Amino acid sequence: MPAPAFPSADNAPLRGGPTLRWGVIGPGEIAGDFTDALHRHTDQRVVAVASRRREHAEAFARDHGVDRAFDDAEAMAASPDVDVVYVATPHTRHLPDALTAIAAGKHVLVEKPLATTVADADRIAEAAAAAGVLAMEALWTRYLPHSTVIARLLADGAIGDVRLATADVAWANDLSAPGRMSDPALGGGALLDIGVYAFWFTQFVTGHPVERSATGSTRADGVDLDAAVVTRTAEGVLATAVTSLLATSPGIGTVAGSDGSLRTLDHLVFPASFELTTGRGTAVWSDPAVPTGREGLAYQAAALASFVDRGLRDSPLHGMADSRSILATIEAARASLTVVDGRPSAAR
CATH class of the missing domain: 3.30.360.10 (Dihydrodipicolinate Reductase; domain 2)
Structure with a gap:
């Protein structure tokens, strides 16, 4: 009797699909791994990074090949050169930083957990729906x-x-x-x-x-x-x-x-x-x-770009x-x- 058969993986392709220009809020370890994975394995590009301390943003930009550094997340989100914002700040900052990106009319990928409470998750979902942008939790394993x-x-x-x-x-x-x-x-x-x-x-x-x-x-x-x-x-x-x-x-x-x-x-x-x-x-x-390993972070970015290209908002x-x-x-x-x-x- 033949062994069980497997269907093909149907993840979004890492290359050859729609591309977005990414901004990052929170230049920590996970943001660095995410940026490196995007640049190494996809056509997506991180073009801006924001931190409360400009020297942190500038160091991240140098280390990861990012063009622009900001000391103000609101200013970065408002930049016409940014299509989507990746929120990689500590958990308690996910709500305000996601709302900043959404208020600027930008799609947003929020590191897991999406928020610290159900009520805060609802606020993000409601704001994104009202603004007509896609908000997505960076539960990257689902996209592998x-x-x-x-x-x-x-x-x-x-x-x-x-x-x-x-x-x-x-x-x-x-x-x-x-x-x-x-x-x-x-x-x-x-x-x-x-x-x-x-x-x-x-x-x-x-x-x-x-x-x-x-x-x-x-x-x-x-x-x-x-x-x-x-x-x-x-x-x-x-x-x-x-x-x-x-x-x-x-x-x-x-x-x-x-x-x-x-x-x-x-x-x-x-x-x-x-x-x-x-x-x-x-x-x-x-x-x-x-x-x-964390090189797989690239898949969620390719997926989000494909959703935006299809006009999806969730x-x-x-x-x-x-x-x-x-x-x-x-x-x-x-x-x-x-x-x-x-x-x-x-x-x-």
């Missing part, structure tokens, strides 16, 4: 080739009716060190920063949950340390998602159906191979041509409703966490 193949397999019923999903995304952090992961003013904690990937994966393969329950721990200052979340959809599909700043996990996602299963063989956040098992046997999907792959649902899961989880004494640090 392996995710598009998994989506088609599930839609085609390759494993029957989906009944269960699991995901773990945990990275140990030194929480005694200063930085955004341990700073409540910047939205520090596991849920918003890395847990969002686990919640995205289970939602991606099961659908939006209608029931959510959680357990885990948080510091008294509001920085959540770990959480395990169980969700159920209206159709009764169960999922478990776990995240932690106190340990590092393999980052595996699984989906079990009535006629088979799927399992990622690499960390689910990054470009990955996966295993499909059905009554016909087991087969592995892999594509060595896909850029590895991502058909991961739209505002999807972002809102993930934040609802995070809010439910946060409300269930137990406050722990002290300020523990993860082992390194």
Whole structure:
């Protein structure tokens, strides 16, 4: 009996499609990786960068081949040379910085999480709709080739009716060190920063949950340390998602159906191979041509450019409703966490 067959990946091509001129707000590490990935693998170009400190913007521009540096995000967004703004500031800045871009009439790609609360996500969605621009969460994993193949397999019923999903995304952090992961003013904690990937994966393969329950721990200052979340959809599909700043996990996602299963063989956040098992046997999907690691950030930019070219004002792959649902899961989880004494640090 032949092994299961795979559909073709249907991600937007990295080259040869529509191109946009990008501005970046927040010249940090993720913005640098994003810019380098765009310039290395796509026809998209980052043409401007803004930071509150001009020297940071100028250093970023020199290091990443960007033409213009601004010390004012509003001025950069208003530039006629910018078509779309990528918001790469800390979580608590996503709302104001996204609204700045939208007010200038620019499309916007907002680093995950889209916002820190459901209410703030709604404000972004409403502002974008009123302005007639596309707003999209930079949940880059959804736009990677392996995710598009998994989506088609599930839609085609390759494993029957989906009944269960699991995901773990945990990275140990030194929480005694200063930085955004341990700073409540910047939205520090596991849920918003890395847990969002686990919640995205289970939602991606099961659908939006209608029931959510959680357990885990948080510091008294509001920085959540770990959480395990169980969700159920209206159709009764169960999922478990776990995240932690106190340990590092393999980052595996699984989906079990009535006629088979799927399992990622690499960390689910990054470009990955996966295993499909059905009554016909087991087969592995892999594509060595896909850029590895954060080079895969290029795919979401190519996707956004294609959506804009088609006149879309919401991502058909991961739209505002999807972002809102993930934040609802995070809010439910946060409300269930137990406050722990002290300020523990993860082992390194």
